[in-house]
Amino acid sequence: GAVVSQHPSRVICKSGTSVKIECRSLDFQATTMFWYRQFPKQSLMLMATSNEGSKATYEQGVEKDKFLINHASLTLSTLTVTSAHPEDSSFYICSATQGFDYGYTFGSGTRLTVV
Amino acid sequence: AQTVTQSQPEMSVQEAETVTLSCTYDTSESDYYLFWYKQPPSRQMILVIRQEAYKQQNATENRFSVNFQKAAKSFSLKISDSQLGDAAMYFCAYPAGGTSYGKLTFGQGTILTVHP
Numbered sequence: 001g002a003v004v005s006q007h008p009s010r011v012i013c014k015s016g017t018s019v020k021i022e023c024r025s026l027d028f029q030a031t032t033m034f035w036y037r038q039f040p041k042q043s044l045m046l047m048a049t050s051n052e053g054s055k056a057t058y059e060q061g062v063e064k065d066k067f068l069i070n071h072a073s074l075t076l077s078t079l080t081v082t083s084a085h086p087e088d089s090s091f092y093i094c095s096a097t098q099g100f101d102y103g104y105t106f107g108s109g110t111r112l113t114v115v
Numbered sequence: 116a117q118t119v120t121q122s123q124p125e126m127s128v129q130e131a132e133t134v135t136l137s138c139t140y141d142t143s144e145s146d147y148y149l150f151w152y153k154q155p156p157s158r159q160m161i162l163v164i165r166q167e168a169y170k171q172q173n174a175t176e177n178r179f180s181v182n183f184q185k186a187a188k189s190f191s192l193k194i195s196d197s198q199l200g201d202a203a204m205y206f207c208a209y210p211a212g213g214t215s216y217g218k219l220t221f222g223q224g225t226i227l228t229v230h231p
Binding site: 032034038041042043044046049091093095097098099100101102103104106108109 | 157158159160162165204206214215216218219220221222223224226
């Protein structure tokens with residue numbers, strides 16, 4: 001079946017630094033990638049939607065300059081948390097789709113801790 | 116905007132028993148998809164079941180089945196013969212535009228505990 005590889009699974013960074021999270025579709029072309037944020041025991045909140053070769057569409061309230069999303073190819077999308085602060089500590093999940101009737105494939109998530 | 120509501124923050128069930136998780140949603144679409152996802156402690160999102168609104172028959176996947184009431188905009192998940200491995204957080208989800216590939220709106224989630 002379709003697989004999305006998300007790395008790193010865990011990362012600890014210092015406040016003020018930037019962190020990049022990668023999601024790769026291993027055996028299919030991800031025309032659309034979704035990025036979610038999840039706090040413990042809470043739901044997934046959509047941050048942005050990206051289509052290959054286009055600028056990402058951010059949800060209301062999500063800072064575009066803090067959460068940089070790049071979807072340069074049909075198999076790779078990245079989320080960069082810039083100038084990270086402790087309040088950015090969270091679990092980030094990507095999800096990819098090929099389009100009509102293929103459904104969604106989720107990455108395994110990244111636990112980000114900013115100290 | 117679509118809303119998805121799960122009114123049960125936590126549920127518990129005895130092993131081998133049956134449990135039903137509730138979900139209601141709001142949409143103006145006439146045809147759409149609905150999903151149930153499971154998130155175990157590993158936090159990997161796993162598709163449990165998918166329902167297409169135009170289909171009269173409720174979707175079933177082994178021990179998992181749904182009770183889809185289109186007029187009431189209700190989409191509950193029934194887990195039969197519960198197993199310890201069913202313990203997880205369950206999310207109901209609705210895709211934008213009702214499609215099978217639009218951005219998903221998730222409910223608040225229900226934490227299911229299975230007692231041996």
